[in-house]
Amino acid sequence: MKRNVLSVIALLIIIVLCAAGCSRKDNTSQQEPTQATTEGTELPMPKEVAAGYLPAENPTNFIDIQMDSGAHIIIELDENQAPLTVKNFKKLVGESFYDGIIFHRIISGFMIQGGDPEGKGTGGSKDSVKGEFASNGVNNTLSHARGVVSMARTPVPDSASSQFFICHGDSKFLDGDYAAFGRVVYGMDEVDRIAALMTDARDFPKTPPVMTRVFFVTPES
Numbered sequence: 001m002k003r004n005v006l007s008v009i010a011l012l013i014i015i016v017l018c019a020a021g022c023s024r025k026d027n028t029s030q031q032e033p034t035q036a037t038t039e040g041t042e043l044p045m046p047k048e049v050a051a052g053y054l055p056a057e058n059p060t061n062f063i064d065i066q067m068d069s070g071a072h073i074i075i076e077l078d079e080n081q082a083p084l085t086v087k088n089f090k091k092l093v094g095e096s097f098y099d100g101i102i103f104h105r106i107i108s109g110f111m112i113q114g115g116d117p118e119g120k121g122t123g124g125s126k127d128s129v130k131g132e133f134a135s136n137g138v139n140n141t142l143s144h145a146r147g148v149v150s151m152a153r154t155p156v157p158d159s160a161s162s163q164f165f166i167c168h169g170d171s172k173f174l175d176g177d178y179a180a181f182g183r184v185v186y187g188m189d190e191v192d193r194i195a196a197l198m199t200d201a202r203d204f205p206k207t208p209p210v211m212t213r214v215f216f217v218t219p220e221s
Helices: 002-029 083-094 188-195
Strands: 053-055 062-067 072-077 101-107 111-114 148-151 164-167 180-186 210-219
Touching: 053 062, 062 083, 072 083, 072 188, 083 180, 083 210, 101 188, 111 188, 180 188
Parallel strands: none
Antiparallel strands: 053 210, 062 072, 062 210, 072 180, 101 111, 101 210, 111 164, 148 164, 148 180
């Protein structure tokens, strides 16, 4: 008799556990669907863009840098001044190279610099481009005024790859030695915010600002 009672209790426990498990499975199936992505899968068009601009399906000369703050910085590229630099930059944007990369060097009143996938200032993309500036034999007349975008490089003239900087203040002493290739046309207030961030002795931000998405846009007509 005692054995029969224990058998019944054991059976009831199994039934309860099975019911609980089935219930969890049913609840999981009712959750909102998630989208899995794999390398090489085309990313959806961004839902948010800067005011006055629309996301572009094809490459343009307008680049939207969407920051982790939610703000946007729009760069207009100048392929007349630096065609090789612009071509390389657009290639990297098209590959989503800059997505998730930080601005790793910040000097208020001078510039903010980013584009290193390692986030240390020593890395770059696999390809380098000719330095398009006067001291390297290229007639680039775009001056490093506030808001101008230019390529960072090593002492080697043709070493620029992916790292770039945005002038926070007029830095015309760089003219002729660095390849300026565009200018900020929207979002200098965000550049100002980034330039004001706390940095350490190496000019590295204590809370690195992240470029969450960098993509092509076009001005609204």
